């Protein structure tokens with residue numbers, strides 16, 4: 001099965017083009033005011049055009065209300081919603097019913113006990129995204145460039161579909177894939193030269209590293 005690769009936190013047409021040309025299966029736009037990757041729906045709506053027929057557009061939100069989601073869905077026409085806050089299984093169900101879009105629920109992982117959060121979302125979320133817990137005092141629930149101990153996922157039920165996320169970069173992706181055999185991967189800080197500033201060369205380097213590590217993509 002092909003490895004899904006999501007490049008998250010895109011803000012410019014250059015970065016979108018680089019991700020698409022390198023073969024990203026998913027590109028992510030962040031709608032969270034405190035993030036250096038925050039983008040307004042109008043700009044994201046313009047950028048997303050390049051991805052039609054090439055990659056899935058993922059709108060990333062954090063405990064967003066219906067009004068915010070309405071505006072994003074209408075203006076951006078995303079292929080998927082990523083819920084990166086403390087959305088409950090009930091809220092996931094509500095959002096899926098309201099928009100008819102696939103939902104990827106982010107869960108933060110530090111140790112094996114964090115896997116207990118998974119079962120309530122099975123059959124509700126279309127996919128999970130496993131990210132590291134934010135460092136103490138961090139303002140962002142994601143995009144912190146921090147990895148978690150991937151060996152924790154050894155205890156994961158093999159039927160769980162997920163993206164591996166958190167602190168991935170060209171230097172560690174081979175080991176991350178070796179340990180997890182993840183069906184999808186997601187990167188943001190690891191392809192940036194400064195917070196929120198994607199770098200075309202780092203995106204290309206990331207894909208080269210993925211391709212060197214696996215012949216699945």
Ligand SMILES: O=C(O)c1ccccc1NCC(=O)[C@H](O)[C@H](O)COP(=O)(O)O
Pocket residue numbers: 008009028030032035036037038060061062084131140141142143144145146165166167168186187188189190
């Ligand atoms: O990236 C952000 O700024 C962000 C802000 C608020 C919620 C989620 C956010 N990112 C979600 C992602 O999917 C990131 O790609 C993921 O957390 C991994 O980020 P990184 O560790 O920087 O590669």
